[in-house]
Amino acid sequence: MPDATTLTPGAVGGADSDLAAELPDAAKKQGLGLGAWLSIGWLAFITLTSILAPLFLPDPEAVDPLVARKGPSGAAWLGYDATGRDILSRVVNGAKWTLLIALGAVLIGVVIGGLLGLIAGYFRGWMDAVLSPGFNIMLAFPQLVLALLLVSVFANGPEDSVGKRIFVLIVALGIIAIPLLARITRANTMVWADRDFVLAARAMGAKPWRILMRDVLPNVVPAMMAITLLAVGVAVVAEAGLAFLALGVKLPTPSWGNIMAEGKLELRRVPMMVIAPTLCIFLTVMSLNFLGDVIQKRFNVRESLL
Amino acid sequence: MSTATEVPAATGQGAAGSEASGAPLLEVTDLRTAFNSPRGLVRAVDGLSLTVERGKTLGLVGESGSGKSVTSRSIMGLTPRRNTERGGTVRLSGRDITDLPEAEYRELWATEMAMIFQDPMTALNPVMKVGAQIAESMRVHLDLSKSEARERTLALLEAVRIPEPHKRIDVYPHEMSGGMRQRVVIAVALACGPKLLFADEPTTALDVTVQAQVLDLLAEQQRERYMGMILVTHDLGVVASRADEIAVMYAGRIVERAPTRVLFRELKMPYTEALLAAIPKLEMAPHTRLVAIGGRPPDLVNPPEGCSFSPRCPYAQDRCRTEQPELTESPTTPGHYYACFYPVGSPENDEIRVQLRRAGVALPGDELGSAQDQPSVREQLATQADQAIEEN
Numbered sequence: 001m002p003d004a005t006t007l008t009p010g011a012v013g014g015a016d017s018d019l020a021a022e023l024p025d026a027a028k029k030q031g032l033g034l035g036a037w038l039s040i041g042w043l044a045f046i047t048l049t050s051i052l053a054p055l056f057l058p059d060p061e062a063v064d065p066l067v068a069r070k071g072p073s074g075a076a077w078l079g080y081d082a083t084g085r086d087i088l089s090r091v092v093n094g095a096k097w098t099l100l101i102a103l104g105a106v107l108i109g110v111v112i113g114g115l116l117g118l119i120a121g122y123f124r125g126w127m128d129a130v131l132s133p134g135f136n137i138m139l140a141f142p143q144l145v146l147a148l149l150l151v152s153v154f155a156n157g158p159e160d161s162v163g164k165r166i167f168v169l170i171v172a173l174g175i176i177a178i179p180l181l182a183r184i185t186r187a188n189t190m191v192w193a194d195r196d197f198v199l200a201a202r203a204m205g206a207k208p209w210r211i212l213m214r215d216v217l218p219n220v221v222p223a224m225m226a227i228t229l230l231a232v233g234v235a236v237v238a239e240a241g242l243a244f245l246a247l248g249v250k251l252p253t254p255s256w257g258n259i260m261a262e263g264k265l266e267l268r269r270v271p272m273m274v275i276a277p278t279l280c281i282f283l284t285v286m287s288l289n290f291l292g293d294v295i296q297k298r299f300n301v302r303e304s305l306l
Numbered sequence: 307m308s309t310a311t312e313v314p315a316a317t318g319q320g321a322a323g324s325e326a327s328g329a330p331l332l333e334v335t336d337l338r339t340a341f342n343s344p345r346g347l348v349r350a351v352d353g354l355s356l357t358v359e360r361g362k363t364l365g366l367v368g369e370s371g372s373g374k375s376v377t378s379r380s381i382m383g384l385t386p387r388r389n390t391e392r393g394g395t396v397r398l399s400g401r402d403i404t405d406l407p408e409a410e411y412r413e414l415w416a417t418e419m420a421m422i423f424q425d426p427m428t429a430l431n432p433v434m435k436v437g438a439q440i441a442e443s444m445r446v447h448l449d450l451s452k453s454e455a456r457e458r459t460l461a462l463l464e465a466v467r468i469p470e471p472h473k474r475i476d477v478y479p480h481e482m483s484g485g486m487r488q489r490v491v492i493a494v495a496l497a498c499g500p501k502l503l504f505a506d507e508p509t510t511a512l513d514v515t516v517q518a519q520v521l522d523l524l525a526e527q528q529r530e531r532y533m534g535m536i537l538v539t540h541d542l543g544v545v546a547s548r549a550d551e552i553a554v555m556y557a558g559r560i561v562e563r564a565p566t567r568v569l570f571r572e573l574k575m576p577y578t579e580a581l582l583a584a585i586p587k588l589e590m591a592p593h594t595r596l597v598a599i600g601g602r603p604p605d606l607v608n609p610p611e612g613c614s615f616s617p618r619c620p621y622a623q624d625r626c627r628t629e630q631p632e633l634t635e636s637p638t639t640p641g642h643y644y645a646c647f648y649p650v651g652s653p654e655n656d657e658i659r660v661q662l663r664r665a666g667v668a669l670p671g672d673e674l675g676s677a678q679d680q681p682s683v684r685e686q687l688a689t690q691a692d693q694a695i696e697e698n
Binding site: 124125195196197199200201202203204205206207210214215218219 | 382384388413415416417420421423424425428429430431432433434439443446447491494495497498
């Protein structure tokens, strides 16, 4: 019934014009907060250093038995690992591959999952009846096993290149991300598609795809962003998990996951091999989660303004 | 404004041939809309007929849940297709538009008929600039370039009295007040020059001070553009001075229909009487208990047998509870239709009234001074209607 449409979120606020005029300024003044800036700073820092690493760090794959297991020094701030490779260089260079895999996987999830979620949530009916159980089945499938399966079948041969392994990893983790993003997008699409302005756009003769892209999607993006950031964090951890099972990025190319995986054998002698990448993963995932929360909050603020 | 006279509706461009035959702009016959719900079939609109001529306003009045909003959405073809049963015929300028495929409706929406939504807080996209939202339909239908659409949008913003349109065109809805937003919603609906405009409770969500302004603006645009308009509201006061004809809805049907000035002078339906009695009056002492219509709106899944208003009607007799009265024209006043066996003012009704009064029952008619007492709300609204008609 049409009267029920006023119950959609954000519609509860009254028509107080003064309030509506003042709040945006208040929101602008509030800013992002220190925590969010620290998170952004950390993410920017690891991204930049990993890209620029060749300029100031030694080759992360250069083996030098003479310095094996040497502790931190002026030449190598975090010391050397069991085969004499610079740990700092490996961690900084490893960030590149870890982040590439995580971002690539989530990108697949956002594009495919987001699109399917929009379709299921907007058109409903038989499309939703087909898609939604699909998402649930994908979620119910043991995810790590799925990734294991894909990697070991498609990219575990001795002749497979590092690039191919990374590509398969991205696809494997991407498939896991699809149902997560799809469900969130679908739920939010349903909420926004019930709004009067969507009906208004339809009543003005806009076609479904135009409505979906111009009216629904922009409103769903904040929720997708928040989940996307969380998903990147999950993918970073998942990459480390796969590396532990020797199915991560192929050695000697470094990634946070396989530095840790190698380090577990040297835990007593070279603890830095585990400490450094663990700390990096910890800070990165925390930053991503924190940013996700901030976006969620801002998005709620904006919605309450309506 | 000479538009009130019988000018044949020939100003439109679209449906040419049909207009020569003198078909009314909108003709709805026996419209039925029912939704499948887990509880059963909800008969939201149950056999409703009405006509609207170009340049005229029909006020559609009723409580929440009486089916007013569903009526306008059903006529426009905006009700969901799934789980909905529709019946009856809808003719626009003589053309049957009852159950068109969405693509054909799309041709009519915005250019032939448009709707103003109730709540300006939810009827605008929060992340799109208001100018873009107004221009949207013009870009879709009229194939205008960006700059042409912007020109027209500015003109529309000016037409709906938004100050500084050059600045306002580029702001987001949340930067505007409720009244301004509703003006934008009106501009969106007017963008493609529709011939028929549905205004679904256009002022319900607004401050009282802004309501009159928005309604006057609507009336002005309706006259200037010579549109037919259906003004949906729950407030008889709103339509009194702004509708040419009023249709009172109850439980998905029209229970009384008359030209505005006639309705307030000679109302026949006890429900209309009760609605009028429920309007608070300025003369009332502070903290007076407001008059409400007793009982609750009927359950549309299991409507009461007989007249649907009978369970709440003070004058209901046995016949009302078994037989459904049909909407029939008054024998004395042509153009006045009502569905009641014991209409207000009839000898039968007076007799029931006397009996009830003897039994000590307070009647809604007492509030209105329905007999020969001093002028009342009814009289005030009727005078208001007269004035409005003279002004135009």
